[in-house]
Amino acid sequence: MARKAKRSGPSPKAAAGRPRSTKKAAPEGARRIRGEAPFVSGAQAIDATLAQRVLDKALERGGHFADLYFEYRRSASLSMEDGKVRTAGGGIDMGMGVRVVVGSAVGYAYAESLEPEEMMRAAETASQIAKAGAAVAPVAIRSRRVKSVYPVLDEVVDVEGLARVELLRRADRAARAHDRKIKRVDASLVAVHKEILVVTSDGVMVHDLRPMVRISVSAVARRGKRTEVGSSGGGGRLGLGYFESVTPEAHGQEAARVALLNLDSRPAPAGTMPVVLGPGDSGILLHEAVGHGLEADFNRKRTSNYTDCIGKPVASPLVTVVDDPYIVGSRGSLNVDDEGVVPKEHRLIVDGKLRAYMHDRISAEYFHLRPSGSGRRESFRHVTMPRMTNTLMLAGHDDPQDIIRSVERGVYAVKYSGGQVNISNGDFVFSLTEGYLIEDGKLTAPLKGANLIGNGPEALRTVSMVGHDFQLSDGMWTCGKDGQSVPVGVGMPTVKLDQLTVGGTAV
Amino acid sequence: MSRPRAIEKNLDHLVSIAERSLQRLRELGVDHAEVAVGTGRELEVTVRQGEVELVKEAGSSGLGVRVVHDGRVATSSTTDFRPEALDGFLARVVEMADVSEPDELAAPPEPRELVTTWPELELFDPATDRIRAARAIKLATAGERAALRADPRITTSEGASFGRSSGCSVLATSGGFVGRNAGTYQSLVVQAVADDEGGKKRKGFYWSGGRFFEELEGAAEVGREAASRAVAQLGARKIPTGRYPVVFEKNAARAIVGLVASCVMGDAVYRHRSYLEGRLGDTIASSAVTLIDDPLIPRGPGSRPFDGEGRKVGKIRVVGKGVLRSYLLDTYSARKLGLRPTGSASGGGGVPHSSTSNFYLAPGRVGPEGLLRGVKRGLFVTRMMGFGFDPTTGNFSRGAEGFLIEDGELTQPVGEITVSRNLDELLKGIDKVANDLEHKTSIASPSFRVDEMTIAGS
Numbered sequence: 001m002a003r004k005a006k007r008s009g010p011s012p013k014a015a016a017g018r019p020r021s022t023k024k025a026a027p028e029g030a031r032r033i034r035g036e037a038p039f040v041s042g043a044q045a046i047d048a049t050l051a052q053r054v055l056d057k058a059l060e061r062g063g064h065f066a067d068l069y070f071e072y073r074r075s076a077s078l079s080m081e082d083g084k085v086r087t088a089g090g091g092i093d094m095g096m097g098v099r100v101v102v103g104s105a106v107g108y109a110y111a112e113s114l115e116p117e118e119m120m121r122a123a124e125t126a127s128q129i130a131k132a133g134a135a136v137a138p139v140a141i142r143s144r145r146v147k148s149v150y151p152v153l154d155e156v157v158d159v160e161g162l163a164r165v166e167l168l169r170r171a172d173r174a175a176r177a178h179d180r181k182i183k184r185v186d187a188s189l190v191a192v193h194k195e196i197l198v199v200t201s202d203g204v205m206v207h208d209l210r211p212m213v214r215i216s217v218s219a220v221a222r223r224g225k226r227t228e229v230g231s232s233g234g235g236g237r238l239g240l241g242y243f244e245s246v247t248p249e250a251h252g253q254e255a256a257r258v259a260l261l262n263l264d265s266r267p268a269p270a271g272t273m274p275v276v277l278g279p280g281d282s283g284i285l286l287h288e289a290v291g292h293g294l295e296a297d298f299n300r301k302r303t304s305n306y307t308d309c310i311g312k313p314v315a316s317p318l319v320t321v322v323d324d325p326y327i328v329g330s331r332g333s334l335n336v337d338d339e340g341v342v343p344k345e346h347r348l349i350v351d352g353k354l355r356a357y358m359h360d361r362i363s364a365e366y367f368h369l370r371p372s373g374s375g376r377r378e379s380f381r382h383v384t385m386p387r388m389t390n391t392l393m394l395a396g397h398d399d400p401q402d403i404i405r406s407v408e409r410g411v412y413a414v415k416y417s418g419g420q421v422n423i424s425n426g427d428f429v430f431s432l433t434e435g436y437l438i439e440d441g442k443l444t445a446p447l448k449g450a451n452l453i454g455n456g457p458e459a460l461r462t463v464s465m466v467g468h469d470f471q472l473s474d475g476m477w478t479c480g481k482d483g484q485s486v487p488v489g490v491g492m493p494t495v496k497l498d499q500l501t502v503g504g505t506a507v
Numbered sequence: 508m509s510r511p512r513a514i515e516k517n518l519d520h521l522v523s524i525a526e527r528s529l530q531r532l533r534e535l536g537v538d539h540a541e542v543a544v545g546t547g548r549e550l551e552v553t554v555r556q557g558e559v560e561l562v563k564e565a566g567s568s569g570l571g572v573r574v575v576h577d578g579r580v581a582t583s584s585t586t587d588f589r590p591e592a593l594d595g596f597l598a599r600v601v602e603m604a605d606v607s608e609p610d611e612l613a614a615p616p617e618p619r620e621l622v623t624t625w626p627e628l629e630l631f632d633p634a635t636d637r638i639r640a641a642r643a644i645k646l647a648t649a650g651e652r653a654a655l656r657a658d659p660r661i662t663t664s665e666g667a668s669f670g671r672s673s674g675c676s677v678l679a680t681s682g683g684f685v686g687r688n689a690g691t692y693q694s695l696v697v698q699a700v701a702d703d704e705g706g707k708k709r710k711g712f713y714w715s716g717g718r719f720f721e722e723l724e725g726a727a728e729v730g731r732e733a734a735s736r737a738v739a740q741l742g743a744r745k746i747p748t749g750r751y752p753v754v755f756e757k758n759a760a761r762a763i764v765g766l767v768a769s770c771v772m773g774d775a776v777y778r779h780r781s782y783l784e785g786r787l788g789d790t791i792a793s794s795a796v797t798l799i800d801d802p803l804i805p806r807g808p809g810s811r812p813f814d815g816e817g818r819k820v821g822k823i824r825v826v827g828k829g830v831l832r833s834y835l836l837d838t839y840s841a842r843k844l845g846l847r848p849t850g851s852a853s854g855g856g857g858v859p860h861s862s863t864s865n866f867y868l869a870p871g872r873v874g875p876e877g878l879l880r881g882v883k884r885g886l887f888v889t890r891m892m893g894f895g896f897d898p899t900t901g902n903f904s905r906g907a908e909g910f911l912i913e914d915g916e917l918t919q920p921v922g923e924i925t926v927s928r929n930l931d932e933l934l935k936g937i938d939k940v941a942n943d944l945e946h947k948t949s950i951a952s953p954s955f956r957v958d959e960m961t962i963a964g965s
C-alpha cells in the first residue's frame with residue numbers, strides 16, 4: 001500500500017523570515033517541564049512496582065520483550081470562518097497500550113483508563129500472542145531522564161488562552177487587507193500537549209512532554225468568473241512562542257499572495273523536463289522518494305525497492321540525506337521515541353551511497369543492530385513501526401540563482417499539497433500548488449497545480465546541482481503509513497533534477 | 508433481521524448515558540446540545556510468510572458533545588464515562604462555548620424536522636464479533652498462501668491481514684431525537700510482491716470486505732487476485748507524453764467519483780471550495796452520467812438509517828443525465844446557501860457537516876470490455892496515486908498505472924505517468940459507462956471511458 005504525506009489543512013511556510021534555525025538544542029539549558037498527566041503524579045501515578053506487575057502479566061505466557069505506553073493528550077482548537085470564531089474545541093484523551101513481542105510477532109491491546117484491573121486485562125489480551133515458552137527474566141526498572149529539544153512551555157493548553165491572543169483575527173485581517181479581490185478567509189489554530197511514559201521489560205522508564213502548535217489560513221480570491229484559493233500555515237513542537245518568530249499576519253498575507261498569484265496561473269506543461277526544486281518544502285520529495293523506502297520494516301520484509309542496497313549508490317554523489325530528530329521546535333523532533341529509545345541523527349545517504357535504514361526495536365533485532373530510535377506511533381491505540389522524524393538533504397555549494405539560470409525550459413517547484421510513494425517499485429508523486437515555468441533561465445509564468453512523478457533512485461541520480469541555501473519547511477506535514485498519522489519535518493536546499501515528469505495539461 | 512439482545516442492552520445503556528448528559532446540560536442552561544455515545548470492538552491480525560506478525564484486540568468507547576449557547580458553539584469528547592467525570596467534562600464544554608462568537612445559523616433542526624422511526628438496514632452481523640484470533644489467522648494465512656502459490660514469479664508477500672470491527676452508537680439531541688444504530692465490518696487484505704528488472708518490485712494488492720462475514724470472497728480468491736495484479740505490472744514502463752482516450756477501471760473510477768462528491772458538499776459550496784458553486788440546474792457532465800447518494804441500501808458500506816442531526820434520509824439524485832440536481836446539505840450549509848437540507852449530515856456529537864452515504868455513478872449497459880472496443884490507442888488506468896486535485900478550480904492531475912490499449916486490446920503494462928484534465932471537462936468527456944458497479948466501498952463507480960486526457964510520460 002502506498003504511503004502518503006499530506007499537509008494538514010492548507011499549506012505552509014510564511015513568506016517572511018525563517019521561523020527557526022536548524023541548530024541543535026543546548027540540552028543543558030533545557031528546563032524540565034512538569035506535566036499534568038495522572039500517570040506522572042497523584043493517586044493514579046504509575047510507579048515501577050505497578051508497571052512491573054503489568055509487564056509480568058504481559059509476559060506470563062512467554063515472550064522476549066514487552067512494553068507499556070501511557071499517553072495523556074490535551075488539545076485545544078479554534079476555527080474561524082469568514083471572520084468569526086465558529087467553534088471552540090478540544091479536550092483530553094488518555095490511555096495506555098501493552099505490547100508483547102515474540103520474535104517478530106506482536107500482541108497488542110490497550111485500555112482507555114489507568115484502572116489497574118483494565119491495564120491487567122489489556123496485558124492479558126496482549127499476552128495471547130505467546131503460546132507458552134520462555135519469557136525474559138525481569139530487569140529492575142530504572143527511571144531515565146532525557147534532555148529536551150522542545151522549547152520550555154509554561155502555558156496551559158486551553159481555548160481561552162488561544163482566544164485571548166486573537167491570532168486568528170490577526171491572520172484574517174491581514175489576508176483581507178492584502179487585496180480587495182480576497183473574498184473569504186478561513187483559519188484554524190490547534191495546540192496540543194502530549195505527555196507519554198514508556199516502561200519496558202528491559203528496565204527503561206522514560207517520560208516526555210511533547211508540545212505542538214499549528215495554524216492554517218486559507219484565502220479565496222475572485223476576479224470576474226475565476227476563483228482561486230491560496231493557503232499558508234506553520235507551527236511545530238512549540239507553544240504559542242512560535243508566533244514570536246512568524247506572525248499570524250505573515251500567514252494571512254502569504255495565503256492571500258498565493259490566491260492572487262493563482263488568478264494568473266496558466267496550465268502546467270506535460271512531459272519529462274528539468275525541474276528545480278525550491279528550498280524548504282521540496283523536502284517532501286526526499287520523504288517520498290527515499291525516506292519511506294528506507295524504513296527498515298519494508299527492508300526486513302524485502303518489499304522495498306531499496307532492499308539489499310546498503311553500501312550501494314542510490315543517488316547522485318551530490319546527495320546526502322539525514323533523518324534528524326533534534327531540530328529545535330521542528331514538527332518531527334523527538335527527545336525519545338515511542339519505544340523508549342533515545343534517537344540519534346541517522347545519515348541515510350552519504351554522497352549518494354546508502355548508509356542505513358531507520359529501525360525500530362523489531363527491525364533492529366532482525367538486522368542485529370541497535371534500534372535507531374525510529375519507533376513511532378499515532379497514539380496508545382496503535383502499534384509502533386519505523387518512521388521518519390525530520391528528513392533533510394544537506395546543503396551543497398551552488399548558488400540558487402545559478403541553478404535556475406542553468407535551465408533552458410523547465411519548472412521551478414515551490415509549494416506542495418502532499419506526496420505519496422509506492423514502496424515496492426519506488427514510484428513517487430508530489431502535488432505542486434505553487435510553481436513557475438522556467439524559460440531561458442528565468443522564472444516566467446506561474447503554473448496551475450500539477451502532479452510531478454518520478455522513481456526514487458532514478459530521480460535522485462539526476463540531481464546535478466545542490467544549492468547552499470538549506471531551508472527547513474515550516475511545520476505542516478503529517479505522514480500517513482498503514483493508517484497511522486504522525487507529524488514530520490522536511491527540509492532541503494534548492495536542487496536541480498535533470499529529469500522529472502511534470503503532469504500538466506499543456507502538451 | 509434483529510440485533511442480538513446484548514447489543515440492544517448495550518444501546519440501552521448508551522441511551523441512558525446520553526440522556527443523563529443532555530439533562531445535565533439542560534440544568535447548565537444551554538439552549539441546544541447533541542450527544543453521541545459509542546462503543547466499539549476490534550480485532551486485527553497480520554500474517555507474513557506463514558508466521559503471525561500482529562494480533563491486536565481492543566475495545567473502546569467515546570462520548571462527543573456539541574453545545575450551542577446564545578449561538579456560540581463548542582465541541583469536545585471524552586472516554587471517561589464515570590458520572591462525576593462526565594459532569595465536570597460537560598460543565599467545561601459549556602464554559603468553552605463562551606470563546607466562540609454568536610452565529611444565528613448554528614442551531615440544530617427544529618424538533619418537528621426530526622424522525623422518530625427509521626428503516627432496518629441490516630448493518631449488524633452477529634457473526635462478526637464471534638470471529639476469534641485463531642480463525643482470523645487461518646483466513647489470513649490461507650489468503651497469503653494462495654498468493655505465494657499462484658505464480659512462480661511471486662517472490663514474497665507484504666503479508667495478509669484480517670480485521671473485524673463492530674460498533675454501537677447513540678445520538679441524542681436536545682430537540683428530542685434519540686437514534687440507535689449498530690454496525691459491523693470485516694475485511695481480508697493480501698499483498699503479493701513480484702520482482703522486476705532493475706531492483707523494482709511490483710506489488711499486487713487485493714481485498715474483500717463487507718458488513719456481513721458471509722459476503723466476503725474466499726481467502727484463496729483474494730490471494731490469487733493479489734498475485735495476478737502483481738504479476739500483471741511486471742515490465743511496466745512509461746508511454747510517450749500526449750493526449751489519449753482513457754478507460755478508468757472501476758477501482759480508479761471511484762476515485763474520480765469521490766472528487767465529484769467533494770465538490771457537491773454544502774460545506775465546500777458555501778466556502779467557495781467547489782467549482783460546482785452556483786451551477787444547480789446546469790449541465791455539468793455528459794448525459795451518460797447520473798450520480799446517486801443512497802443511504803438506504805441494505806448492508807451498504809455507507810448506509811445510515813438517519814443522519815447526524817436526526818433528520819430523515821433518502822435517495823438523492825445529485826446529477827441526472829449530466830444535469831446537477833442537488834448538493835448534499837446538512838442544516839448549517841443549507842441555511843448558508845438558502846436551500847433545503849437533504850439529510851446529509853454526519854459528525855453528530857461534533858460539528859455536523861455534509862457527507863456522502865453510498866455515493867455512486869449509476870451503471871450503464873455495456874460490460875467493462877465494451878469500453879475498450881473502438882479504442883485504437885489509449886490508456887487503461889487501474890490505480891492512481893497522489894493528491895492532485897483543486898476543488899475550487901476542478902484542476903485534476905494524478906499519478907497513474909495501468910495498461911496500454913491498442914486496437915481494443917490491453918497490451919503492455921504502464922507506470923510512472925500522470926493523467927490530467929480539468930474535472931469539469933473530464934465529466935463532460937465521459938462517453939461510456941460500464942455495468943460493473945459493486946457497492947464494495949461507500950463511494951463506488953463502474954468502469955467508464957473518457958474521450959481524451961493528457962498523459963505525461965516519456
